[in-house]
Amino acid sequence: MHTVIKPRRGLAQLNLAEVWQARELLGFLAWRDITVRYKQTSIGVLWAFIRPFLTMVIFSVVFGRIAKLPSDGVPYAVLTFTALLPWQFFATAFAEAANAVVGNGYMITKIYFPRLILPLASIAVGIVDFLVSFVILVFMMIGYRMVPTWRVLALPLFFALCLLFTIGLGLWTSSLYVKYRDMRHLIPFITQFGMYVSPVAFSSSIVPAKWRFLYSLNPMVVVIDGFRWSLLGTTQLYVPGVVAGTVTSIVLLVTGVYYFKQTERVFADVM
Amino acid sequence: MSDVIIAEGVSKSYRLGEQTTAYNLLRERIVQAFKTPFARQQPANEFWALKDVSFTVGSAEVVGLIGKNGAGKSTLLKILSRITEPAEGRIDLHGKVSSLLEVGIGFHPELSGRENVYLNGAILGMSRREIRRKFDEIVDFAEISKFLDTPVKRYSSGMYVRLAFAVAAHLEPDILIVDEVLAVGDSAFQQKCLGKMRDIRSEGRTVIVVSHNMSTVSSLCQRVIWLADGKVKAAGDAQAIIRQYLSEGVKNDFVWTPRHGILSAFEYHSVSIESGSAADGGEGFPANAPIDVVFDISIHDKFPAGRIEMRLQTDSGDLLLTSTSADGTVQVNHEWKRGRQQFRCRIPADFLMPGRYFITITEPYGSHDIVRENVLTFSVTEEGSLSARDQRGGKIAPRLQWTLTGAG
Numbered sequence: 001m002h003t004v005i006k007p008r009r010g011l012a013q014l015n016l017a018e019v020w021q022a023r024e025l026l027g028f029l030a031w032r033d034i035t036v037r038y039k040q041t042s043i044g045v046l047w048a049f050i051r052p053f054l055t056m057v058i059f060s061v062v063f064g065r066i067a068k069l070p071s072d073g074v075p076y077a078v079l080t081f082t083a084l085l086p087w088q089f090f091a092t093a094f095a096e097a098a099n100a101v102v103g104n105g106y107m108i109t110k111i112y113f114p115r116l117i118l119p120l121a122s123i124a125v126g127i128v129d130f131l132v133s134f135v136i137l138v139f140m141m142i143g144y145r146m147v148p149t150w151r152v153l154a155l156p157l158f159f160a161l162c163l164l165f166t167i168g169l170g171l172w173t174s175s176l177y178v179k180y181r182d183m184r185h186l187i188p189f190i191t192q193f194g195m196y197v198s199p200v201a202f203s204s205s206i207v208p209a210k211w212r213f214l215y216s217l218n219p220m221v222v223v224i225d226g227f228r229w230s231l232l233g234t235t236q237l238y239v240p241g242v243v244a245g246t247v248t249s250i251v252l253l254v255t256g257v258y259y260f261k262q263t264e265r266v267f268a269d270v271m
Numbered sequence: 272m273s274d275v276i277i278a279e280g281v282s283k284s285y286r287l288g289e290q291t292t293a294y295n296l297l298r299e300r301i302v303q304a305f306k307t308p309f310a311r312q313q314p315a316n317e318f319w320a321l322k323d324v325s326f327t328v329g330s331a332e333v334v335g336l337i338g339k340n341g342a343g344k345s346t347l348l349k350i351l352s353r354i355t356e357p358a359e360g361r362i363d364l365h366g367k368v369s370s371l372l373e374v375g376i377g378f379h380p381e382l383s384g385r386e387n388v389y390l391n392g393a394i395l396g397m398s399r400r401e402i403r404r405k406f407d408e409i410v411d412f413a414e415i416s417k418f419l420d421t422p423v424k425r426y427s428s429g430m431y432v433r434l435a436f437a438v439a440a441h442l443e444p445d446i447l448i449v450d451e452v453l454a455v456g457d458s459a460f461q462q463k464c465l466g467k468m469r470d471i472r473s474e475g476r477t478v479i480v481v482s483h484n485m486s487t488v489s490s491l492c493q494r495v496i497w498l499a500d501g502k503v504k505a506a507g508d509a510q511a512i513i514r515q516y517l518s519e520g521v522k523n524d525f526v527w528t529p530r531h532g533i534l535s536a537f538e539y540h541s542v543s544i545e546s547g548s549a550a551d552g553g554e555g556f557p558a559n560a561p562i563d564v565v566f567d568i569s570i571h572d573k574f575p576a577g578r579i580e581m582r583l584q585t586d587s588g589d590l591l592l593t594s595t596s597a598d599g600t601v602q603v604n605h606e607w608k609r610g611r612q613q614f615r616c617r618i619p620a621d622f623l624m625p626g627r628y629f630i631t632i633t634e635p636y637g638s639h640d641i642v643r644e645n646v647l648t649f650s651v652t653e654e655g656s657l658s659a660r661d662q663r664g665g666k667i668a669p670r671l672q673w674t675l676t677g678a679g
Binding site for chain 1: 357399
């Protein structure tokens with residue numbers, strides 16, 4: 001084995017093979033985050049059930065009953081929950097990923113490993129919560145006697161889009177966070193404010209048609225509509241929007257990886 | 272003997288400007304951009320932590336890296352470990368490299384000993400299969416088999432360190448880069464660790480070790496690289512260089528001023544030694560005069576309650592005592608006043624044995640302290656010493672109070 005240490009110049013080399021070689025470590029870090037998350041809490045992993053469930057109940061009462069937002073002919077609770085699924089995943093995973101570099105700063109200043117695996121591993125926590133919430137949704141749909149159509153096969157694609165977007169935004173934020181600690185205040189803002197501008201509590205059918213394309217530049221709009229389309233069959237898929245959201249996500253991801261690789265060389269110095 | 276580490280012209284600079292604030296604020300950048308939209312960012316004040324360092328290390332060689340605080344040892348170690356990049360130069364490493372700047376990296380207090388072994392092993396670059404194969408050996412070495420499934424937060428500090436070291440000790444790199452992590456645990460365990468280091472050497476691995484403990488360096492290393500002000504001052508036979516290093520250190524370590532500028536609202540102007548005796552300390556201070564350590568600091572801004580810690584070490588690396596600026600208060604920490612101020616810590620007369628001493632201090636930095644190792648060095652002479660009078664043993668030689676009470 002031969003290692004060369006020298007200053008990197010120009011555009012960063014991605015060296016993704018190195019990340020692949022460190023996949024075991026990625027697994028261990030993900031497992032650590034998942035295990036630690038619910039240790040020392042008295043009801044443990046039940047929290048993963050309670051949080052989305054309570055949010056759904058509150059949304060149903062506030063927006064469904066009191067504000068009487070239209071629900072496209074499905075029970076409002078289900079309409080909200082299908083959106084909460086990807087949204088909660090995004091909110092959790094994004095917050096974890098954004099904090100992954102700064103939160104593990106003591107490791108970065110003490111040992112070398114491919115830094116990219118930190119935000120990647122932290123997303124695993126969100127995936128576990130997502131799977132738990134998914135079980136709730138299955139029970140809800142059984143309860144309301146709703147049978148999904150063949151469209152449910154497209155669900156993994158929309159989840160993949162959600163994952164791409166989360167990773168892309170997470171990479172940008174986690175590396176910016178190292179230099180600009182302002183991010184600490186911006187991250188909760190993104191997850192809170194984002195929920196109101198994304199169609200979580202309402203159906204995107206209330207958005208005027210002329211704004212539809214612009215609105216779809218937010219990939220979470222595409223993801224949430226996609227979830228509703230494949231699970232409930234209510235929302236019509238707006239294809240130009242799907243393309244717009246996907247392009248946004250891919251651009252974010254590619255630039256995010258490059259920005260991360262470009263800044264990682266100074267992580268240990270500014271930490 | 273072929274060279275396995277070849278370093279050529281390695282340099283590393285830090286921008287002092289970047290370190291004056293602990294981190295950049297987005298606002299500053301934006302304001303800057305509006306104020307001077309067309310000006311490039313001003314070149315900040317550069318500080319060269321390493322300048323044009325070249326050396327080679329042969330296969331199966333154990334090389335010590337010595338030098339005072341701020342000489343560039345840690346920076347070189349971080350570059351060799353790939354934690355940070357050099358600004359210039361190139362290093363070629365032939366073989367599998369493991370670096371240990373700290374043991375127990377990634378240990379999580381909530382996880383059990385068993386879980387932490389796997390986690391830490393993976394962070395150190397071992398594969399799952401490799402860890403499983405060595406697991407029993409690691410547990411035996413750490414002597415914690417009974418507590419394997421207990422969360423490590425319930426471990427005593429000794430157990431924690433033993434487990435952390437045990438994982439590190441079972442790495443099988445071709446090149447091992449170690450910081451002074453070896454001086455951990457009780458003395459029995461330290462001996463075990465040193466034994467392990469000798470094993471590593473006899474197994475034909477190459478080791479670079481950084482240490483302030485010259486007896487460790489001279490017993491482990493054949494060759495020493497001495498860094499001073501970011502440059503290689505001397506390199507060669509361990510015994511000869513250590514002798515040279517120690518004799519130089521004697522005279523001029525009574526005053527320490529930080530090199531890195533202000534890190535936070537807490538600033539050290541200097542830490543210095545003053546003696547109650549007339550001696551200038553060049554040859555050492557008499558044992559029967561008090562020695563004051565003076566901390567000259569400024570608090571620029573509101574700063575969380577804290578304390579300055581002073582650790583006194585003997586030249587064999589033993590920690591003799593720790594004293595803190597909050598010792599006079601009920602709380603562990605004390606409140607800081609704003610502005611410039613001095614703390615004075617008096618080591619009483621008739622207290623230390625004759626010999627050389629090193630002072631390590633801490634720099635309060637929000638929730639965690641920065642440790643500044645061996646910032647001061649001084650000697651105590653036999654003049655007026657109780658131990659010189661009757662050759663008594665012991666680690667300290669205080670004049671205790673004796674009274675004759677039952678006379679008659």
